[in-house]
Structure formats: structure tokens, C-alpha cells
Amino acid sequence: MKLRTNAVMVAFLVACSATPTPAQESRERAAMRLAGTVRVFAAASLTAAFQRMASAFEKAHPGVAVELNFAGSQTLVQQIQEGAPADVFASADEVNMQKLVTGDEVAGTPQLFASNALQILVAAGNPKHIASLADLAQPGLTIALCGPTVPCGRYAGEAFSKAGVAVPGASQELDVKAVVTKVALGEADAGIVYVTDVRAAGSKTEGVDIPEAFNVVARYPIAVLKGAPNAAAAEAFVALVLSQEGQQVLATFGFLPR
Numbered sequence: 001m002k003l004r005t006n007a008v009m010v011a012f013l014v015a016c017s018a019t020p021t022p023a024q025e026s027r028e029r030a031a032m033r034l035a036g037t038v039r040v041f042a043a044a045s046l047t048a049a050f051q052r053m054a055s056a057f058e059k060a061h062p063g064v065a066v067e068l069n070f071a072g073s074q075t076l077v078q079q080i081q082e083g084a085p086a087d088v089f090a091s092a093d094e095v096n097m098q099k100l101v102t103g104d105e106v107a108g109t110p111q112l113f114a115s116n117a118l119q120i121l122v123a124a125g126n127p128k129h130i131a132s133l134a135d136l137a138q139p140g141l142t143i144a145l146c147g148p149t150v151p152c153g154r155y156a157g158e159a160f161s162k163a164g165v166a167v168p169g170a171s172q173e174l175d176v177k178a179v180v181t182k183v184a185l186g187e188a189d190a191g192i193v194y195v196t197d198v199r200a201a202g203s204k205t206e207g208v209d210i211p212e213a214f215n216v217v218a219r220y221p222i223a224v225l226k227g228a229p230n231a232a233a234a235e236a237f238v239a240l241v242l243s244q245e246g247q248q249v250l251a252t253f254g255f256l257p258r
Helices: 002-018 022-033 044-060 073-081 094-102 151-163 176-184 195-200 231-242 244-252
Strands: 036-043 064-071 088-090 106-116 118-123 143-146 171-173 190-194 205-209 218-225
Touching: 036 044, 036 073, 036 231, 044 064, 044 176, 044 195, 044 231, 044 244, 064 073, 073 088, 073 094, 088 231, 094 106, 094 151, 094 218, 106 231, 106 244, 118 151, 118 176, 118 195, 143 151, 143 176, 151 190, 151 218, 171 176, 176 190, 176 195, 176 205, 190 195, 195 205, 218 231, 231 244
Parallel strands: 036 064, 036 088, 143 171, 143 190
Antiparallel strands: 088 218, 106 218, 118 190, 118 205
16 A cells, blocks of 8 residues: 555646646747747847847747848838837847837837947057047048948047047948948058947958047947837837846847946
8 A cells, every 4th residue: 555655646736746837837928929920130249149139039930930021220220110010129238219209100119128338440460550530531541431320430520529530531421330341452551330230240351449438438328119010029029139048148248237
């Protein structure tokens, strides 16, 4: 009788350990419920980090495909305002997110999920010996900057102002990746980009630090858009970005805490 009782207890314990918790069941049901395509419009500086996050999201939700659209935040806002189908918007600044909030195109309240800082991008070995923002005003240099309506361009203008340096003559690029490309190809001697872009640019370039007193902190908000074609998947993707897992991915690519 004692052996029989022990066997019954063991069977009971095994059954209990195999029973999923309510939280596990909820996550599993959510994963099964999500399907279709979720369209994420994200600032160009988020390219590598969001590609990594999209892969993780698709693995966790096999029924969902993540479609990423990267560009300058101002370009993405224009696309959304013109009716481009989008579920999530992640901006490199609060100014462009506010345009959509003002236009009643955001569901809920945007959430800050990361921050970034500026750095001067130069060719590997720094052949022009650029050491400061003031050096970018030297004659004979070809400078690449984002346009003034692009977050990285506006931040660069703020940095020059803090340093008491006039904004030098420069190209007016549509996003930060275009600045990186010009410097990497030797079409520009230097440019101002985010620290994360310097890290992602590869061995053809390197970064020159901008002192904290002159630097600008870029704050990144994210939101689900009103009328999102796939609102459920959009909310799940935003939750991933805000989660500990998402924050670890962003830190891997050099983003600062929100």
C-alpha cells in the first residue's frame, strides 16, 4: 500500500510540474493569436538594432512577419501622414513624434525606449587630424551633415551652438546613414553622426569624441499608430522594445538607457 501511495504521489507531482502557469498560458495564447505582417517605421540609426529585434520577434511569434522601413524620422512622418500603411513608429527625436501626436495619429502615449549621443565621424587614421567641432570649420574640408529638419542635423546644429562654432558649409543628407556612407567612401572628410553609427560603420572610419559640455542627448520615443493594420502585433513589438530583452539588444549596439 505504501509503494502504491508513493507511485501516485510521484505521478501527481510530475503532472503538476508539466502544467503551464497562467502567465505561460497567456504568453502562449498571445503568440498563437498574432499573425500577418507588422510594419515598423524606424529611424535610420536604429537599423542594426531593430533588425536584430525583428528576428527575435519573428522567432517568438512564428505567424508574424516584421516589415522594417528605415529612413530619417522626418521622412517617415511624411510617409505616415500621406497614408503609408504603418503599425509602429520609432523616432530619433521627440519633435517628429510630436507631429503625429498633434495630428491624432498615435494610439496612446509614446514611450521613450533609448537615448544616443553624437560623435564626429572621420576616415580611419583620422588623416585630417580633426580633434574638435571647431576643426570642422577649417577651410578645405568637405563636411557631411544631416539636413536641419533631420534629427541628427538638428542635434548637430545644437552641438555647434553649444561650442560657439558656426555650422560649417556641408552637404544636407536625408538621414544619418547617408552621412556615414559619404565619409566611408571618402566623399567627405568628416561628418556628425550618432555614437551607434560610428560603431556600426566598420573599419574604414573612426569616431572623434565630442565633449559632454557640447554634446546633445538624442531621445528615442516609440508608439503604436492609430488605425494600425495589425494593432495586436504592433503592441507586442513595442512591448519587446521596452522589455529587458529589447533593452539589452539596444545596449549591444551602443544605445544608452532611456
